[in-house]
Amino acid sequence: MSFEGKTAWITGASSGIGAALAGEWARRGANIILSGRDESRLSAVADRLETETKTLPFDVRDDEAMRQATEEAASWKDGVNIFVANAGISQRSPAVDTDMQVYRDIIDIDLTAQIAATQALLPHMTQRGSGKLLFISSIAGKVGVPMRTAYCAAKHGMIGYADALRGELSQSGIDVHVICPGSVATDVSRNALSADGTPRGRSDKVIDNGIRPDDAAKRIIDAVELNQREIIVADGMEEAMGEMRRTPDQLFDQVAGMVAAGYMEKMQAED
Template identity: 80%
Template sequence: MMSFEGKTAWITGASSGIGAALAREWAARGARIILSGRDEARLTQVADGIDGETLILPFDVRDEAAMKAATKQAVDWHGGVDIFVANAGISQRSAAVDTDMAVYREIIDIDLTAQIAATQALLPHLVARQSGTLLFISSIAGKVGVPMRTAYCAAKFGLIGYADALRAELSQQGVSVHVVCPGSVATDVSRNALTADGSKRGRSDKVIDNGIAPDEAAKRIVDAVEANQREIIVAEGVEEAMGELRRTPDQLLDQVAGMVAAGYMDKMKADS
């Protein structure tokens, strides 16, 4: 079992919801916490509720220059980042036929491209250390196409694809990769979701309001990371059933990692 005592965990989208709950959970298990998000005041509130050492690095995930500067600060803080959580994101509530293309671009930029960019910026540090943990917060909607969320599903499906391929590449490098697929968790995800014209929805869903408490979701996630579970379903009822139905079998993940161990990447590089 993995120990988090004395580790440094960097969490994006940490001002509320699952991100804030993960910060509290990892801090309770002895980790130092780096909190990132756009709203410095809300990040400070989260930090004030943590009994442990914290660093606040506010930035917009779409601002690549700010993200790279934050990466350097995070790495320099205590000599390295041990855990990185790609959690920043925004959802959607609109039918595809009604949705402006700008909404697709914004959601995919925030939920997918920016998460990849942040990971890529940190990746050389983790590979050089031959250790680390990457955690990607996807969704049940990253496994199952859900109506009124076409852009969100596209981004979250893509995030799982990137994470799965990256996991195989890093399987010989000492860096573990985990994907989390939450169902309904009681956060502001629905209230902050974009509508067809890009405006915020401004109201929640009953299923979200009655969902898993963020602190409970965080405990399940950290327990699963501690047990080195690669794909983590955090859902209940029909959402859990859908996630389990579409779960990637461990045997398949092992098979792809085995290709890397057998020299697949070296052969591909030699042939290029």
């Protein structure tokens, strides 16, 4: 498919994978809506893009701000063609030492808020009968990784939501893509929460030596262009781990077939 003239709305767009996706889609002719908490950083990203842009700063945990942003995004140009649920925060702490509030914060930001944003946008996309939803999960959403129990819980949950939603939308013209990056050279480790909820403040060597964000963005968008439903963006051992836990396309097709055969209507009739 061509992205020329389409509108992509990206959360967590002020840096890292989100900013890189904005740059790559802009190069392919898309219009870009950028969201995040820091308006100045979003504006700096927008200034680098050679396309039409709109910045919608808000905290993903602020339901009213998110609702207003959704209305603005849906009314800009021809509406949102592509939505990327990318905002998130990671963790570096053993479970036995980790405050319960860390679990609540990470699951709220990385999972619940991303579901809320998607739910707000769904009526706009279903009414139009087209669109693409991208969920930035992680290899840690496929494999339980030590020191990241809260993060893994949230990212596994994101995949579960996205896979179920894909089945429900399989007859609607809306595509759902799950993205599972491995180590990408961003500030994810530096910004990760420690056991007491404070930022870790330092990076990991494996992250610093990871895939460059621009390369990750190109891989993601190339795969979306090919309509791949589960997209693993990793190298080496991380790629092998992701491939071992990859969901077979046949299973996605089976669920879509259930929906096409009236599974949802039958379930609703029994209520």
